[in-house]
Amino acid sequence: MTIKLRIAWGAGSDPTVMRMAAWSAVGHVIVIVVFSLLPRFTTPVAAPHATIAEIVPASALFSAPPGGGKTGASSSAPVEPPEETPSQRAEAAREALKPAPKPPKEAPKEKKPAPSLEPPRTTKKKPALEPEPPRSARDDAEKRPEASPEASDDAPQSPARSGKTPPGGAAGDSGITFGGGPGPGGIPSIGSSAFPYDYYRASLVAILQSNWRRPVAPDGLRETVTCRVQFTILKTGIVQDPRIVQASGNEALDQSALRAVYNSNPLPPLPFQYGQSSVSAEVVFELTPD
């Protein structure tokens, strides 16, 4: 092979042959380049990227700094950039938790333009949704300075502090109440005045309750047993570091309580007016004999 080439080249003292060889080389390079690039043009890259570009803004907009004001801050400017709309956090929480963070609606929607299977059907307008923090959120932030000090004043009397009675009146006979323990590492406790959101506590109790599978004690219970579980709730509603801070001595109860917390993750995002990045919750699970 090599020899033949040499011969050809050797014979190429003839300038036309030399020129032909040069053109051939150039031609081959061009063809190789073209073919190596070609697949990018033949595969319909443009279409999927266009649709993905539609989807990304929908969830990405949730990281845009909105105008939620800080609780108790001076009214005018949104001083607290991390104040996202609550839904932004919800989205973030969902995203952090689910492996496939696509808004479920969008993807199916993209089915509409369907080139290859059938003749293309009418391309529906892309859902160019562009959520922003609502104006009224800002209005609300302006109202808030009045609202929150008041709430803070209330909070010390809030039943949450007593450690036994449920705050927000939602827990009722649930067997789930809040403990009054302070959060670890200076994280505000959910029962403290730093967290004046009764509705959030009520939701938390309702969620834990719906996820708590009470253990069945084969021999029955002789006395009321309680177990205290502590965990941290991040802004996004994600539960972190749940642990038993006071075991009941009834292993089944302890485990069921932990399980209830695991199964409740993610919780609703923390109120967007809340200025801190997390809150610590201590929850008492109580089993009473019949």
Next chain:
Amino acid sequence: MTRRHRRTGFALLAGLAAATLLMAAPQDPNEPQIGLKISGTAVRKIPIAILPFQTSSSDSSAIRGASDLIRTVISGDLEYSGLFNVLPPSLYNAVTIVSGRVPLRDFAALGAQGVVSGSVGRDAAGIVVEGLLSDSKSEALVAGKRYRGDVALARDIAHRISNDITIAYTGRAGVSLSRIVMVGKVAGAKEIHVMDYDGADIKQITKNKSINVSPAWSPDGKRLAFISYRQGTPRLYVYSGDDGSLRDATPPGSDLCVAPDWSPDGRFIAFSSATSGESEIFVLDVSTGRSRQITFSKGADTAPVWAPSGREIAFTSDRSGRPMVYVMDAEGANVRRLASSGDYNDSPAWSPDGDKIAFACQIDGRFDILVYEISTGRTQRLTQNSANNEGPRWSHDGRHIVFSSNRTGSYRIYTMDPDGNRQEMIPTPFEATMPDWSR
């Protein structure tokens, strides 16, 4: 509008539903609660009021129409979720909103815990919708967002607002943004269709005038796997919603494919194929296109579905003589039989929490949907006296089951709660079967 049609559907079904309700309600009285105080197990629905979305007097009828639609859709979503008790508007029609300020205390007095309010306005892009959720007692704004988009997206936006509300109370998305894929009979052919979970916006995906069956959503909701006879024999296809491409994913040597199902991580598709005469279950690696046979029994094995953990697969097999539901490890080992009621069990579907398996069971010559609870081994019958009920699939939040039934004479898609309550038809202009619910 679809909602309204659906309402009439509800009315038609009311009798049936009531009957089913009576039958489904009693829960195993034979399980005594031993020495434990079980209190407050019933999950309380959250009372919520939805105010009309405000428009300005200069707005066109399109905007006002969008406003009405948004309120109707949100109301339908929240009511359907089973989490909320939407207070009838007649209760608070008299409440007036002065300069955009909602008198939340009045709503607290009416018993509403949450109050949804908002506005619809005009914009260069189309409409601007603001949706707010307030807590009536503390008068705090719980969630709020503004959407901007084409007027045609009003319904979409409403579903999104519903979803925001659901997340604000539960931490998790509901079904308001989800879609249902199904097989619709059109002009003698069976084509794949997709619709919103509430029956709106039906779109035909395949148009090959052949037979297309067994559609299954990928976990990310971007792809559909289904079986098509477009080339004569049943082959496995993957349709991508991103670019609308259709790919023949049939592994070499696998003929007569049936019943695909995606693994929870979206990397594999389990399906059955009658390569060697008898149907066996295979697992296809979607990225490499390689497949592996995982059942080798005598008798047909089909209808595989993954456990949400991805570690197990439930399937139908007639290895014992009659089709029954079995469970095996995802590698094919450790096969065990599940429920044994009826003489013909098929199409298992694993609940998203992994604690239950719904399946269709032939009882007295008709199919009904049952749910098997794994921890207790108990089986509960969800449908009864309503012709055939088949092909159950769970919604991703585990709060609903979709299935098909010919109780009205021809097959339609229905949904119900996991206890058999609230069986409701989703009207389609064609016969519809084999539903699957997207994330």
